[in-house]
Every structure is written in structure tokens, then in C-alpha cells.
Amino acid sequence: xxxxxxxxxxxxxxxxxxxxxxxxxxxxxxxxxxxxxxxxxxxxxxxxxxxxxxxxxxxxxxxxxxxxxxxxxxxxxxxxxxxxxxxxxxxxxxxxxxxxxxxxxxxxxxxxxx
Amino acid sequence: xxxxxxxxxxxxxxxxxxxxxxxxxxxxxxxxxxxxxxxxxxxxxxxxxxxxxxxxxxxxxxxxxxxxxxxxxxxxxxxxxxxxxxxxxxxxxxxxxxxxxxxxxxxxxxxxxxx
Numbered sequence: 001x002x003x004x005x006x007x008x009x010x011x012x013x014x015x016x017x018x019x020x021x022x023x024x025x026x027x028x029x030x031x032x033x034x035x036x037x038x039x040x041x042x043x044x045x046x047x048x049x050x051x052x053x054x055x056x057x058x059x060x061x062x063x064x065x066x067x068x069x070x071x072x073x074x075x076x077x078x079x080x081x082x083x084x085x086x087x088x089x090x091x092x093x094x095x096x097x098x099x100x101x102x103x104x105x106x107x108x109x110x111x112x113x114x
Numbered sequence: 115x116x117x118x119x120x121x122x123x124x125x126x127x128x129x130x131x132x133x134x135x136x137x138x139x140x141x142x143x144x145x146x147x148x149x150x151x152x153x154x155x156x157x158x159x160x161x162x163x164x165x166x167x168x169x170x171x172x173x174x175x176x177x178x179x180x181x182x183x184x185x186x187x188x189x190x191x192x193x194x195x196x197x198x199x200x201x202x203x204x205x206x207x208x209x210x211x212x213x214x215x216x217x218x219x220x221x222x223x224x225x226x227x228x229x
Contacts, residue, residue, distance in 0.1 A: 041221055
């Protein structure tokens with residue numbers, strides 16, 4: 001089944017404790033992206049990647065890191081999480097050459113930073 | 115300042131009637147517009163899109179209209195069904211100089227279709 005998977009789905013952590021949220025897609029998509037969803041603000045793009053080893057900042061990159069060493073994986077790293085990073089996070093991918101604007105989203109990761 | 119706005123946080127319609135969801139944008143560089151539907155505890159799913167060179171795109175019960183001069187787009191659902199009850203996000207994208215793609219989403223409109 002074609003899908004985008006995220007792990008963990010739920011995470012409660014404390015300020016300053018490094019964490020990684022994994023994202024993997026099995027559709028051989030070139031483009032991958034991370035978003036956070038907050039009430040009243042919709043989804044805001046954190047980082048995106050056009051292909052392996054090619055990443056760039058979205059609208060809200062502060063406090064986050066990403067890497068794209070393999071085409072299928074695009075982990076989101078919070079080196080020192082803070083309470084304002086409590087949010088619902090979505091990973092997405094899309095086939096840039098065929099349907100560049102149609103993104104497939106993962107189920108989301110709800111992160112709480114205490 | 116939000117570049118993509120959905121001024122109606124919620125909308126209720128009767129089953130079988132038309133649902134009209136509205137979206138306004140401010141950035142004239144946007145070249146593609148999309149609608150996504152989101153159910154609780156799931157990720158958004160792509161619904162329909164329209165290029166900035168068109169003014170209408172239709173897919174079954176869903177039609178998106180684009181008015182570039184007014185920087186406004188709308189999603190029409192006819193007829194509305196209870197399964198359409200979800201949060202609808204309007205999104206816009208602009209091709210970037212480095213061939214990247216920046217996506218900007220609106221805050222969403224919660225549609226409730228009443229039986």
C-alpha cells in the first residue's frame with residue numbers, strides 16, 4: 001500500500017531533550033516536506049527536500065533540523081525542544097515530475113513539550 | 115500576515131445542498147492552488163487543484179473556481195453528503211528560484227453536512 005508513515009504518533013517530552021520524528025514514504029517520491037499544524041494557523045511548512053541531500057527552509061524552520069540521506073526517509077530533528085514546539089506535525093511527499101502539487105500526507109505526530 | 119486566508123472557520127449545510135468554501139490570498143506569485151480535506155486523527159488528503167492559468171476545474175462533485183483579479187478561489191461541493199464533513203484547507207504554491215516549491219496553507223474551514 002502506497003503510504004507515508006510517521007513515528008511516533010504521540011510523544012510527550014521535556015524541554016531540552018533531543019528527539020527525532022521519523023518519516024518514510026514507499027512511493028519513490030522526490031519531494032518531501034514537514035509541516036506543523038496549530039489552531040487558527042493551518043499548516044505551516046518547516047522544511048522541504050527536493051531530493052536526496054537537497055533540503056531547504058520553509059516558513060518556520062527555527063528550532064528544527066532535517067536530513068535526506070535516502071530518498072524514502074526524511075527525519076525531523078528537534079535538538080533542544082521547547083514548549084512552543086508543542087504541535088501536530090505532518091510529513092508529506094509528492095512526485096515532483098508527475099504531479100508536483102499533489103502531496104500525500106502521513107497520519108501526523110502529536111508532540112507535547114513540557 | 116497570513117498569505118492564504120479562509121475567513122469562515124466553520125460552515126453547516128444540509129445534505130444534498132451546495133457547499134461553498136471560500137479562500138483569499140495575497141501573494142500574486144502563487145501559481146497553483148489546492149484544496150485538501152482532513153478528517154480527525156488523519157493527515158490531510160488532496161482533493162482538487164487549479165493552475166493560475168485556469169479559472170475553473172471540475173472533478174465529480176467538486177469544482178474549484180479561481181478569480182485572479184480578486185485573488186479569490188472557492189470550492190463548490192454539489193451535492194453535499196454527510197461524508198464530506200471534515201476540515202478543508204486551501205493551499206497555494208509558488209515555484210521558487212531554486213526549483214523548490216513553497217506551499218502555504220490557510221487556517222481551514224470545518225464543514226458539517228447535516229442529514
